[in-house]
Amino acid sequence: MVLQVHDADGVRTLTLDRPERKNALSPELVASLDDAFCDADDDAAVKVVVVTGAGSGDKAAFCAGGDLGGGLAGDGFFEQHQKRGGFAELLLTMRRMKKPTVAAVNGLALGGGFGLVLACDLAVAADDARLGTPEVKRGLFPMMIAALIDEVLPKKQAMELMLLGGEVQGARAVELGVVNRVVPRPQVMEAAQALASSLASMSPAVLALGKRAVVLQRDMPFEQKLMFLRDQLTLNLQLEDAAEGVTAFLEKRAPNWKGR
Numbered sequence: 001m002v003l004q005v006h007d008a009d010g011v012r013t014l015t016l017d018r019p020e021r022k023n024a025l026s027p028e029l030v031a032s033l034d035d036a037f038c039d040a041d042d043d044a045a046v047k048v049v050v051v052t053g054a055g056s057g058d059k060a061a062f063c064a065g066g067d068l069g070g071g072l073a074g075d076g077f078f079e080q081h082q083k084r085g086g087f088a089e090l091l092l093t094m095r096r097m098k099k100p101t102v103a104a105v106n107g108l109a110l111g112g113g114f115g116l117v118l119a120c121d122l123a124v125a126a127d128d129a130r131l132g133t134p135e136v137k138r139g140l141f142p143m144m145i146a147a148l149i150d151e152v153l154p155k156k157q158a159m160e161l162m163l164l165g166g167e168v169q170g171a172r173a174v175e176l177g178v179v180n181r182v183v184p185r186p187q188v189m190e191a192a193q194a195l196a197s198s199l200a201s202m203s204p205a206v207l208a209l210g211k212r213a214v215v216l217q218r219d220m221p222f223e224q225k226l227m228f229l230r231d232q233l234t235l236n237l238q239l240e241d242a243a244e245g246v247t248a249f250l251e252k253r254a255p256n257w258k259g260r
Contacts, residue, residue, distance in 0.1 A: 001017060002016070002017055002018050002026065002028050002029040002032055003015065003016060003017055003029060003032040003033060003036060004017050004054070005036060007045070007046070009197065009200065010045065010046065010047035010048065010200040011046075011047065011048050011049075011050060011193065011196045011197065011200055012036075012040045012043075012046045012048070012049050012050070013049075013050045013051075013052065014033065014036050014037075014040075014049060014050070014051050014052075015051075015052050015053065015054050016029060016033075016051070016052070016053045016054060016062070016063055017054045018054070019053075019054045019055040019059070019061070021064070021067060022053075022055070022059075022061035022063070022064035022107075022108065023053040023054060023055070023061050023062065023063045023064060023113070024063065024064045024065060024066065024067035024068075024113075025063060025065065025066050025067055025087065025112045025113070026067045027086060030086045030087050030090050031086060033051075033090055034086070034089060034090045034093050037049065037090070037093050037094060037097060037101075038093060040097075040099060041097045041098055041099050044259070046099060047099065047100075047199065047200035047204055048099060048100050048101070048102060048196040048199045048200050049097075049099055049100070049101045049102070050101075050102045050103075050104055050192050050193065050196050051101065051102070051103050051104065051116065051120060052103070052104035052105075052106055052188075052189065052192070053106055053107060053113075055106070055107060059107075060106050060107035060126075060185070061106075061107040061108050061109075061113075062103070062104075062105045062106055062107050062108065062109040062113055062116075062117070062129065063109055063110075063112065063113025063116055064108060064110055064111070064113055065110045065111025065112040065113050065114070065134075065135075066087075066111055066112045068138070084144075087112060087115075087144055088144055091115065091119050091144065091145075091147075091148070094116075094119040094120070095119065095215060096215075097211070098204075098207070098208035098211060098212070099204070099207075099208070100121045100122065100196075100199045100207055100211070101119075101120040101121050101122070102120060102121065102122045102123065102124070102192050102195050102196050102199070103116065103117045103120035103122070103123035103124070103125075103179075103192070104123075104124055104188050104189050104191075104192035104193075105117055105123060105124065105125035105126060105129045105131065105179065105188065106126055106129070106185065106188045106189070107126065107129055107185075108129060108130045108131070109125075109129060109130070109131045110130070110131070110132055110133070110134055110167075111133060111134065111135055111142060111145070112144075112145060114131050114132060114133060114142075114145060114149075115142075115144065115145030115148055117131060117178065117179065118145065118148040118149065118151075118152050118178065119148060121211070122180050122195055122199075123178070123179040123180055124179060124180060124181055124182070124183060124188055124191045124192045124195065125169075125173055125178075125179040125181075125182050125183075125188070126182065126183065126184070126185035126188050127169070127170050127182040127183060127184055127185070128169065128170070128185060129169055129173075129182075129185075130167045130168075130169050131167060131168055131169060131173055131178055131179075132161060132165070132166050132167030132168060133145070133149070133161050133162050133165055133166065134165045134167070135165065136162065136163065136164070136165040137165040141162070142162055146162060149161065149162060151218075152176075152177055152178065153176050153177065153178070154176070157176055169182075170182055180195075202257075203239070203241035203244075203245065203255070203257040203259065204257065204259045205239050205240075205241050205257075205258075205259050205260050206236065206239065206241055206242070206245075209232065209235060209236055209239070210232075210236075213228070213229060213232040216228070217229060239260065240258050240260050241255070241257050241258060241259065241260065244256060244257065244258065
């Protein structure tokens with residue numbers, strides 16, 4: 001088994017479990033992650049998904065990226081090409097999810113692992129975790145995750161990271177928007193679970209509608225964005241949870257979300 005799945009209080013934790021390979025992304029692990037995200041999105045009991053890596057101490061890793069020596073090659077050019085497409089499908093699955101995702105970066109996150117961090121909605125990293133794109137130093141370019149890097153990071157910093165195979169960590173990772181916060185390594189899961197618990201306390205219907213709206217509006221012209229988001233607000237106001245949220249606020253009590 002290359003992926004551990006654990007449920008508690010509406011939070012599903014997915015743990016990449018290839019510590020001997022620093023949780024590198026084999027085709028099996030990519031497929032398992034894709035299936036696990038889809039299952040979580042379809043499970044009404046799951047409110048939030050946390051992603052982390054197995055391992056402890058100095059050998060802890062979130063994900064070292066693609067497994068260059070562990071099964072990426074197929075029997076021929078087309079099969080290899082198709083296997084690489086599995087990672088693209090995984091990133092698309094994460095982008096389309098209704099449920100919020102949180103990365104708990106407990107160690108190095110390089111290449112495709114860096115892409116997983118960027119693909120999550122929120123991220124907490126160990127203050128000594130290294131995140132970056134060393135591919136160019138191996139004669140490769142971070143092609144698929146370039147879409148995420150270019151979207152998340154400022155242009156010049158994005159190009160510097162990709163062209164020079166750089167890394168970021170600590171306060172610099174927060175400054176660039178790669179992660180939301182950094183904490184001492186022993187506190188990573190606690191901080192990520194705290195974020196997940198906060199997300200799980202929100203209306204799942206409102207979060208799903210809002211996530212979809214944010215993703216869809218990104219590439220629209222500004223005027224179109226405003227009109228589209230106005231329409232999404234009208235939909236939001238029709239939700240039972242919207243009425244419940246306002247009523248609970250006026251009655252000074254905690255809302256009882258129905259998820260609709």
